[in-house]
Amino acid sequence: MSRLRRNPRAEREAMRIAGGARPRFSREASLPVSGRPRRDPRAEIEALLVPGGVRPRLDRLSRGSVRPVRDEATSPSESTVQTRVVAAPAFLVAVVPDAPGGRLTPLDRQLLGAAHLLAGEDGAVLVLAETGGEDFAHAGADRFGLVATSSDYDPEVRAAVVAQALESLNIRHALFAESAEGGDLARRVAALLGEPLFAGAESLTPKLVTRPARGRRIEQRRAPPRLISLVADSLAPYAGPVCEALAVELPTPEAGGGAIVSAEIIPADPATVPLGEAEFVVSAGNGVSDIASFLDLARALRATPGASRMLCDAGLMPRSAQVGASGTVLNATCYLALGIAGAPQHLQGITGCEHVVAVNTDLHAAMVERAGLAIIADAQQVMPALIAALEDEP
Numbered sequence: 420m421s422r423l424r425r426n427p428r429a430e431r432e433a434m435r436i437a438g439g440a441r442p443r444f445s446r447e448a449s450l451p452v453s454g455r456p457r458r459d460p461r462a463e464i465e466a467l468l469v470p471g472g473v474r475p476r477l478d479r480l481s482r483g484s485v486r487p488v489r490d491e492a493t494s495p496s497e498s499t500v501q502t503r504v505v506a507a508p509a510f511l512v513a514v515v516p517d518a519p520g521g522r523l524t525p526l527d528r529q530l531l532g533a534a535h536l537l538a539g540e541d542g543a544v545l546v547l548a549e550t551g552g553e554d555f556a557h558a559g560a561d562r563f564g565l566v567a568t569s570s571d572y573d574p575e576v577r578a579a580v581v582a583q584a585l586e587s588l589n590i591r592h593a594l595f596a597e598s599a600e601g602g603d604l605a606r607r608v609a610a611l612l613g614e615p616l617f618a619g620a621e622s623l624t625p626k627l628v629t630r631p632a633r634g635r636r637i638e639q640r641r642a643p644p645r646l647i648s649l650v651a652d653s654l655a656p657y658a659g660p661v662c663e664a665l666a667v668e669l670p671t672p673e674a675g676g677g678a679i680v681s682a683e684i685i686p687a688d689p690a691t692v693p694l695g696e697a698e699f700v701v702s703a704g705n706g707v708s709d710i711a712s713f714l715d716l717a718r719a720l721r722a723t724p725g726a727s728r729m730l731c732d733a734g735l736m737p738r739s740a741q742v743g744a745s746g747t748v749l750n751a752t753c754y755l756a757l758g759i760a761g762a763p764q765h766l767q768g769i770t771g772c773e774h775v776v777a778v779n780t781d782l783h784a785a786m787v788e789r790a791g792l793a794i795i796a797d798a799q800q801v802m803p804a805l806i807a808a809l810e811d812e813p
């Protein structure tokens with residue numbers, strides 16, 4: 420049961436005996452009741468927790484709806500588990516993510532956040548992706564449609580399929596990533612539909628979309644049109660309750676290929692790919708003394724080798740491998756840090772990494788705190804063990 424909050428100052432005033440040179444207090448006096456219930460910070464935090472995700476995230480925007488007092492009848496977990504249901508959407512807002520390899524990029528997640536701003540309570544957010552597999556429900560998809568093409572890479576066909584889906588479902592807005600592939604697709608779709616594209620939007624509300632122009636000296640604004648492409652890091656990803664991600668039937672794409680007859684993906688060599696573009700980086704720090712074993716591990720994992728400044732200063736790794744504020748800022752999906760303490764200058768280089776794994780002998784190292792998964796062990800023992808495990812892989 421929640422207790423009422425005390426007000427010591429009011430209580431002291433009530434006990435004070437009037438008159439006299441020095442303050443005197445009577446213990447017999449009846450104490451005033453504040454009437455305000457005590458706060459329960461633990462329950463408040465529970466109520467702000469966004470369900471799903473690997474790391475706990477708090478939705479501080481829903482502060483107004485937080486119950487300030489513990490309600491014994493409902494447990495906190497019961498109150499937070501909820502699903503966003505849009506049974507009969509008044510309109511659809513489509514998101515066309517890049518999703519390379521079927522995985523949503525940070526920008527794709529920001530598109531979903533932007534789409535929810537446009538959809539509000541009445542509309543539904545529809546993700547038009549080439550493959551399923553990613554957890555679209557947690558990322559904020561009310562609906563999900565497959566816009567698969569027979570070819571791995573055929574921008575013409577993909578644009579035609581997306582344009583057909585947008586037309587057939589009468590989409591109110593469609594959001595594209597302003598990236599190399601997403602930007603190209605958005606322009607092709609706009610040309611096919613004969614509609615203007617508001618490219619490179621930096622802010623978005625249901626009433627207004629803006630972008631900079633003429634070297635950022637001008638800000639262009641207008642009501643959100645149907646086709647918009649969004650630049651990275653301009654809006655927050657969706658952080659609301661889990662969505663339904665109901666499958667939507669799309670019309671069968673019309674037959675006929677584009678001008679590209681054949682295309683194949685030639686995988687880049689991770690050893691030579693620039694650090695800033697690498698998908699998977701394995702870095703060594705001062706805790707790694709066996710550099711040969713480290714390079715073997717990077718090869719076995721098909722990862723790009725990186726290093727902390729300590730190793731580069733010592734000449735054990737090239738300067739181009741340095742990760743951090745005065746080295747390279749990574750854009751990798753996964754970062755494996757071996758024997759790296761996690762100094763602020765180093766952590767600045769991995770802010771964009773989605774998954775961080777740390778190997779360190781110190782449980783309290785900042786890198787261990789930053790990591791989603793940590794191995795508290797000697798890196799010199801972990802490296803050969805990992806190589807052996809990879810060799811055993813069929």
Ligand SMILES: Cc1cc2nc3c(=O)[nH]c(=O)nc-3n(C[C@H](O)[C@H](O)[C@H](O)COP(=O)(O)OP(=O)(O)OC[C@H]3O[C@@H](n4cnc5c(N)ncnc54)[C@H](O)[C@@H]3O)c2cc1C
Nearest residue numbers: 704705706727728743744745746758760762764780781798
């Ligand atoms: C202006 C400025 C810019 C900088 N820019 C950068 C930058 O861009 N990038 C950068 O990296 N640094 C940069 N630094 C340096 C940074 O402050 C740190 O000194 C550096 O990152 C530390 O490197 P480290 O973690 O490898 O070494 P240490 O700080 O020595 O940490 C070694 C870690 O390895 C662990 N360890 C020890 N033995 C083992 C073992 N056998 N197995 C597993 N773990 C073990 C230890 O517990 C420790 O956590 C900069 C500094 C300045 C002043």
